[in-house]
Amino acid sequence: QKEVEQNSGPLSVPEGAIASLNCTYSDRGSQSFFWYRQYSGKSPELIMSIYSNGDKEDGRFTAQLNKASQYVSLLIRDSQPSDSATYLCAVLTSGTYKYIFGTGTRLKVLA
Amino acid sequence: KAGVTQTPRYLIKTRGQQVTLSCSPISGHRSVSWYQQTPGQGLQFLFEYFSETQRNKGNFPGRFSGRQFSNSRSEMNVSTLELGDSALYLCASSLGYPGTSGYNEQFFGPGTRLTVL
Numbered sequence: 001q002k003e004v005e006q007n008s009g010p011l012s013v014p015e016g017a018i019a020s021l022n023c024t025y026s027d028r029g030s031q032s033f034f035w036y037r038q039y040s041g042k043s044p045e046l047i048m049s050i051y052s053n054g055d056k057e058d059g060r061f062t063a064q065l066n067k068a069s070q071y072v073s074l075l076i077r078d079s080q081p082s083d084s085a086t087y088l089c090a091v092l093t094s095g096t097y098k099y100i101f102g103t104g105t106r107l108k109v110l111a
Numbered sequence: 112k113a114g115v116t117q118t119p120r121y122l123i124k125t126r127g128q129q130v131t132l133s134c135s136p137i138s139g140h141r142s143v144s145w146y147q148q149t150p151g152q153g154l155q156f157l158f159e160y161f162s163e164t165q166r167n168k169g170n171f172p173g174r175f176s177g178r179q180f181s182n183s184r185s186e187m188n189v190s191t192l193e194l195g196d197s198a199l200y201l202c203a204s205s206l207g208y209p210g211t212s213g214y215n216e217q218f219f220g221p222g223t224r225l226t227v228l
Contacts, residue, residue, distance in 0.1 A: 032215055043201055043219040044154070088154065092215055098167050099144065099203075099217060103153040 003027065004091050006102035014110050019076040021087050021105050026070065029094030033065055035074045036088040038104065044088055048074065079109045113138065115204050115220035123226045129190040132223045134202030136183050142166075142207025143185040144217065145177060148199040160185055161207045189225075197227045 003026045013019045021035075032051055036044035050056045050063040050072065062075040072091075076083055086104040093100055116135045124130050136143050144167075145157040156169040160179035177187040183204075189196055203217040 034216065036219075043199075043222045046216055046218060049216050090217075096167060097215075098156060098159075098169075100156070101146075101154040 003093070003100045004089055004102040006087075006089050006105045008103060009106040010108045011105055012108045012110060013079050015079060015081060017079050019079045019083065019107055019109070021074040021076075021089075021107065023072045023074075023089030023102055024070055025072070025089075025091045025100075027091065027093045027100075028067075028070060030067075030091045031094065032092035033063070033072045034090040034092075034099075035061075035063060035072075036090060036101075037083075038086045038088060040085075047087075076107075079107075081109045081111045083107060084109045115202055115218055117200075117202050117220040117223050119223060120221060121224050121226075123228065124192050125228050126192055126194060128192050129188060130192060130225060131186055131188045132200055132202075132225075134185045134187075134204075134220060136185070136202075136204030137218060140204035140206055140218075141183055142205045143179055143183065144203045144205075145185070145187050146201040146203065147171075148201055148222075149197075154201070157187065192227045194227050197225060199224050 005024045035048045038044045048063040050065045056063045060077045064073045086106045088104045089102040091100050118133045142161045144159040147155045159167040163179045174190045179185045199222045201222045202220045205217045
């Protein structure tokens with residue numbers, strides 16, 4: 001079982017729509033969760049971090065965390081073509097404090 | 112505040128050679144992690160250094176090694192290069208205090224793209 005799982009996509013959404021990206025993780029003790037955006041040929045860029053159950057909003061981005069279900073998601077409102085990228089979910093595991101990354105979901109926003 | 116810097120940005124080597132990559136973290140950050148990214152395997156953790164000590168290690172062969180200096184700058188070395196080592200090598204820095212919310216956000220450098228011929 002992979003430690004952090006994401007659907008590889010591509011996830012295609014029309015411009016202006018809400019894009020919903022999902023991630024599940026296996027380490028029940030994990031406390032820190034991150035979303036990164038990576039454009040083709042570039043390095044990952046931190047978008048959001050979330051540590052508590054519930055929602056955390058930052059501009060057009062909302063991260064949602066449900067530790068009981070071991071599930072974290074990222075919503076992008078009013079999606080723009082410039083949001084087209086691969087989105088990586090990362091989890092900081094308990095105990096060993098290793099960052100484990102999912103393989104990423106490729107998002108395509110259609111103009 | 113300056114971001115994470117990595118040198119060189121691009122590197123071409125041949126099989127059997129060795130290579131050293133350098134990373135300068137964000138000022139004040141004491142943790143540096145290294146990752147290998149390939150299209151097939153995604154982002155794979157190599158190792159992490161905190162205050163000059165290796166704190167974590169991924170599942171890579173001993174040909175991959177690293178170190179961290181007292182100013183938090185880090186280097187990684189790959190000896191006896193193989194074709195499969197061709198990848199984007201990413202360095203990420205954080206304040207480095209695990210278990211404390213807000214102190215463990217990692218920020219990535221631009222990467223070093225290594226091509227092994």
